[in-house]
Amino acid sequence: MTSALTILTTLPIAGALTTITLGSRNKTTPRWIALAFSLATLALTLILWHTFDPTSTAMQFQQRHLWIAPLNIEYRTGIDGLSLLMLLLSAIVTPIAIVASWHISDRTNLYFALILLLQSCLFGTFTTLNFIPFFLFWELSLIPAFFLIHLWGGPNRPRAATQFLVYTMVGSIAMLLTFLALFLATHTFDLTDLATLAQHNQLLPAVFAKLASPHITTNHIALLLFAGAFLGFAVKVPLFPFHTWLPSAYAEAPTGATILLTGAMSKMGLYGLLRILLPIFAPQMQSVLTPLLWLSLASILFSAYAALAQTDLKRIFAYSSINHLGYCLLAIFAIAKSTNPTLLPEKYAAMNGLFLQTFNHALTAATLFLFIALLERRSNGLRSLDDFGGLRKAIPIFTGLMGIALFSSLGLPGLNGFPGEFLLFKGTFPLTPAFTSLATLGLLITAIFILGILQRVFSGPLNPTWSTMPDLTTYERLALAPLIILIFALGLYPQLILRTINTTAMHLIQTISN
């Protein structure tokens, strides 16, 4: 079992290699091969989930090899509830992305190979416990994402792809610098070791000893190191105002790639914040919490309002993604804020809520973008709010199922979005009442633009252009059915996810609070 995670990471690569060797003339086989590999990966992940011990706080399925001896770099893997959650959502999102890309006919083999490669990078990021392999996977994921946008994207793809790449690279370099500095002082890249050092208050003194300079105070050094690592993750999530790459990247990317960007890649940022930043830099984060809380509030409200002003469906949900992940960031900052031990249960609630929200956002956003892909296929690429009208008459089943996904995004109880959102608010309110109360306004604005979509696209008199638009085919219904069932299942029985992550959430908070 020790190599289970490595097998999981390499399986999509194997799929990518198989697909790429097929040659570009074959259109159908690469799709099926990619789908088969992604489903096999999903099955493996589910088995992993089944064997995972949710009561243990230790890293499981560990594997350890010395890789670059002089620099003390190890290839070390292992997962806890948080990593497993990320693996699950990546494994679920990838087949959705593949189904959403079914119509891609230009260099089909390369396209699907890149999708699978991206999945591998995600898996690598979420399972490695040493900074260098983590960082390699983290950076490597940009390459398939970049080419997916650049080669198959919309009319403004070169600009969007470049912006996406450069932006996230700037963040990454800042993060790399921080970890190089830590390495200079401690001679280790191991994330667990670094966290342990930090908790015993040995990390920063070591850094100060190494980097002492009369021109800069130790406090500032610590803050700079924190800022470097923070920037890398904040760009990825993204946190306002580091989000400007996102709307155009999401809008211009082929919808299949958008699904991976929003469903899984945005979670890399959250994962990094929780796995790496908080355990190592919690005190530094606490010293700048008020501005960070304001930024998360700005993420929530500005992006919701910006979504309201958009007409392109993909841009609406791009901004909506920033909004939804803004709640997660609010929860992270709220958890870091309070040191009052009586509020520990509230932190558990906030952390569990944030985990649930992360998973649910992946599921809902991926489903919504899949619907947009299906709509684009029926409208020859049109996807503006003003292009349609009254579609419910022509495509009632499509409307009904997309309506479920839309209401899940709005946080309707009974669907998956609600339990996470509630737990998150339940936890953050006592931790930071004012910010949480203001953040609830985001729920209202979200409702405005979601109902606006239902009104402008699906209600009113049917636009005669679309009077013969075909409803969902049997294949499409089959592809959607598991997602819709999952949306209901998690809404009614959130324990399905919570029981896997609860121990990890508690452990994480205890680590930070010490």
Place this chain on the structure above:
Amino acid sequence: MPSIIPYLWLIPALPILAAGIIALLKQRHRALAATLAISSIAASLILSLCAFAQTLAHPAIATYNFPWLQFGDQWLSLGWMLDPLTAIMLVMVTFVGLLIFIYSIGYMAHDENFTRFFCFLALFAGAMLGVLISNSLLLLFMCWEIVGLTSYLLIGFWYANPRAAAAAKKAFLTTRIGDLGLLVGMVWLYAQSGTLLFYNHGAGCLESSSLSALTTHTTILGLTISSAIAILIFCGAAGKSGQFPLHVWLPDAMEGPTPVSALIHAATMVAAGVFLIARCYPLFAAGASHTIALEVVTWTGAITALLGALIAVAQYDIKRILAYSTISQLGYMMIGLGIGGPSVGIFHLITHAFFKALLFLGAGSLIHGCSGEQDIRRMGGLGKHMPITFAAYTAGMLALCGFPLFSGFWSKDAILHAAHLWSISQAPFYIGAFAALLTAFYMTRQLYYVFAGHLRHPAIHHTTPHDPRHDLHLEPLAENPVHHPPHAPHESPAVMTIPLVILAAFAVFLGLIGTPAWPWFQSFLEGTSPSFSFAAFHEPGLLPLMLTSSLIVFLGLGLGWLLYGRKPILTADSPDPLATNAPRTFNLLTNAFHIDALYAATLLRLNAALSRLSAWLDQYLWNGIVQLISTTVIALAWIDNFLDAGILNTTFDSGCDSVSHTGDRLALIQTGRIQTYLRALSLALIALVILLLWGMKA
């Protein structure tokens, strides 16, 4: 007798299950859909009656709680409960619901989405019943939101009509504004009392230990925490129950099919807000005899009661008159809750549910009989054509007016009586009395317009040479776009009139369960045993009050007759007598005090401006700053590249070669200039690594 408590969940679950099955049916399975929906609610009615019987025997609160989700070492539990309040509401909702379901078979017979209609109705019934049995504010909130969803779906049922779609959206969003308050109140309550279960063997949030903790702390403005939380919860109730200033969605909600207006927007859902306050009454009343929370409820109710009644005077759409009347009556219920407590407020809720459902179904029958016409100016003389509807409607109208001995009389008098005894202010009493006068007046006006004289409908009245709609500049008010072409008015089929007759019987007699002589209803809710005694009428002030309120009703009826009954209204375009006497006031009332226009000019504008501002800032300011930084960085990277390549030329040759080779190969499959950035960035990166390694050695 075995306890029904463990099976109580079946009451909401059966209709929800039926809704789920109907959702999977094809549109053509109409009979099956209707059968499923009706039999599920009938089964729920039977179970509700069993529950009712059980509370008659054991009025104590019974609960059933279960863990739902886990955070840290705690579990969040949900649960259901049975007490007299739940029992009486369950019976009312399932009974009225069953009648309206049956009525809908006739009313929606020609609709192509008949199946979908019953799916939504059943889902609504299930969620509403869930609200009633919840023993947890969270579970109540969840069902509450689903009720809101079904209301949205049913208001927008004729989705092809843009006004219906807009009204549905407005309803959902307006109530969601209130729900945000409810959400914040809920998480606050959770944080303070550590549970959202109402009752849990002494540990629930409505039980004394929790309440006393909530009343000992004060927050801003000297409010106790319990009052602050209660006011936040009241925000949710105000949204759902159409209280000022969140009442604006309810008149527009009349775009939905009339059975929906009757069930959801008159009898049950809009009363959910009143129910919520009655359920959380211990929280509202915690600590003092007159809490600020209850005062807020009372004053909001008083304003709403007056506002709704005033606006109803000057409306022409038969359903909008009833909608404003509902708003006004909901205000009444709030006064009753705020001053007299749950038994007073809920008594009016129950009687109102019956007579208002009757009035709406009657209106539906009239609209159905008049080929979809909703404007009372184009009705008239319908008493002759539709005698059963006429009789039933009159009974409902008299009950609403509070005509002596009809059901509304008793429940309204209980509220006025309580208001009269309120020590804080007499204003709610006078407002209530004036609203009662207005109610009698506008219902008389409506009655004369609809039933007296002769038919004024241009399309049906063949002597009219041209369509006067153009002359009147009236909006077409046809309710259902698929209604058949106009034909002579006719009585509705039995499937529609029988529910009317049953509801009429309740509208007349239901008040007898809560008279001062035999206050069975009040005792039942309070868990005491009622006593029968005519001596109760001799309580000081009671009989004079009843006499006064009867006189007020007669005055209202008389005024209505004076203006509308004495001289028959001749044509559809003859001006309203009140409009000729006081045109400006009338106009103000017709436009509902321009509150909608005010919101459009302020809140909606602000919202649109904020949204444009956010998008603009995003596109230009933030993005501009980022572009600037990135340009600078790229420029620096180029300089860096130049210097490094110049200074460290020899060391870097091989590295550069490999990078540019890769770049060349990449260039084959792409078109942009990205390789230049890549090269610059990788060079910068390599330089940094080297520098740092140097530092390490040193």
